[in-house]
Amino acid sequence: MKRFSIFLRTFLIQGFWNFSQMQNLGALFVMDTTLKRLYKPGSDAYLRALVRNMETFNTNPVMSSYSIGAMIRQEEVLASSKKEDFEEQEREWRIIRATTANTAASIGDRLFWATLKPLSLVFCILVLFASEIQVIHEEIYKGEMLLKVFLAVLAALLVYNIPSIAVRLRGLKDSYQGNEENFYGLINLNWNKAITFLKTLGQIFTVFIIFYGIYIVFGNSSLNPDSIARMSLLVAFIILSIFMKKLNIPNIFLYIIAAIVFGIASFLA
Numbered sequence: 001m002k003r004f005s006i007f008l009r010t011f012l013i014q015g016f017w018n019f020s021q022m023q024n025l026g027a028l029f030v031m032d033t034t035l036k037r038l039y040k041p042g043s044d045a046y047l048r049a050l051v052r053n054m055e056t057f058n059t060n061p062v063m064s065s066y067s068i069g070a071m072i073r074q075e076e077v078l079a080s081s082k083k084e085d086f087e088e089q090e091r092e093w094r095i096i097r098a099t100t101a102n103t104a105a106s107i108g109d110r111l112f113w114a115t116l117k118p119l120s121l122v123f124c125i126l127v128l129f130a131s132e133i134q135v136i137h138e139e140i141y142k143g144e145m146l147l148k149v150f151l152a153v154l155a156a157l158l159v160y161n162i163p164s165i166a167v168r169l170r171g172l173k174d175s176y177q178g179n180e181e182n183f184y185g186l187i188n189l190n191w192n193k194a195i196t197f198l199k200t201l202g203q204i205f206t207v208f209i210i211f212y213g214i215y216i217v218f219g220n221s222s223l224n225p226d227s228i229a230r231m232s233l234l235v236a237f238i239i240l241s242i243f244m245k246k247l248n249i250p251n252i253f254l255y256i257i258a259a260i261v262f263g264i265a266s267f268l269a
Contacts, residue, residue, distance in 0.1 A: 003172050006030060006068065010168055013064050022058035027068070034072050038079040049075070052090065059101035060108025065168045067100040069175030070184040100175065100184050107191045115195055116160050119202040124156035125209055200243050207239050 009030040016025030031053050039046035059067055074093045081089045131148040174185025182188055240257075 002033060003169075003176075005033060006072070007065070007169055007172060009033070010061070010065050010068060010172075014061050021054070021056040023061075023064070024054050024057045027057040027064070027071075028053045030064075030068055031071065031075070034075055038075060045079070049078075052093070055094070055097075057097065057101060059105040060112065062112050062164050062167055063104035063108035063171060064101075065171030066104045066175045066184065066186055067097060069172040070096050070100050070178065073176050073178075096184065100186065103183065103186055104171075107186070111191060111195050111198075112160075112164065115198045115202065116163060119198055119205075120156040120160040122202050122205045122209065123159045124152045126205055127152035127155050129209070129212060196247070200247060203243060204240060207236055211236060 013023050013026035013030055016029065017023055018025065028050065035046060035049045035053065039049055053071075057067075071093065074089070074096050078086065078089050078093060128149065131145075131152065171185065174182075174188050176185075178185035178188075
């Protein structure tokens with residue numbers, strides 16, 4: 001299997017999306033190099049493989065590699081199977097195609113659409129705040145400030161795309177080498193744990209952004225900004241304790257964090 005070539009083609013799996021059969025043409029485009037390797041182009045076996053690969057297909061585009069690798073492996077089994085076993089192996093191919101696509105879609109939508117995309121935006125705003133750029137104020141960014149905005153956007157893109165590329169590459173390997181026992185590589189990783197961790201991280205960052213924004217808004221008002229900061233910090237620790245309880249993390253770690261933060265705050269004051 002020419003993994004890198006197939007990996008590059010997975011980025012175009014939605015390029016031929018249609019309402020009737022979803023990503024079927026994109027999946028065929030990804031599989032075509034394998035079909036030409038296994039069957040002589042123009043032969044009956046090749047034409048049948050084309051028709052088979054044009055059936056309805058739909059999954060999360062990033063996680064599609066977890067279906068593609070498994071389909072390639074089963075396609076190799078089909079190409080070398082005996083005539084009396086072909087129908088059964090072709091039925092198995094369809095089962096693998098449908099089940100891996102559905103499971104990968106469920107995982108991918110929760111991980112990439114619902115978790116990593118919002119997290120990348122939150123991370124972008126955090127970088128802007130760290131660069132002392134107040135995004136809640138309307139300003140025209142020039143010079144050095146424009147560079148900082150560019151770096152913040154770049155950081156957000158990396159937060160999303162590094163895991164995306166890693167999953168695409170690993171998905172091809174794990175699914176190609178997988179079997180029914182590990183569901184073609186899909187259970188090699190603890191996806192639920194990763195999603196929970198990233199969501200909690202995003203929620204903590206979001207709370208920080210909200211209270212930091214409040215601090216900026218009321219910093220020049222008649223209210224005492226130091227009082228607002230203390231109140232924001234207290235609320236942030238309360239929310240953090242709720243998250244840690246949900247994750248079954250002992251409160252001793254929260255106390256340690258609180259002692260360090262308040263110690264640093266007292267020293268700076």
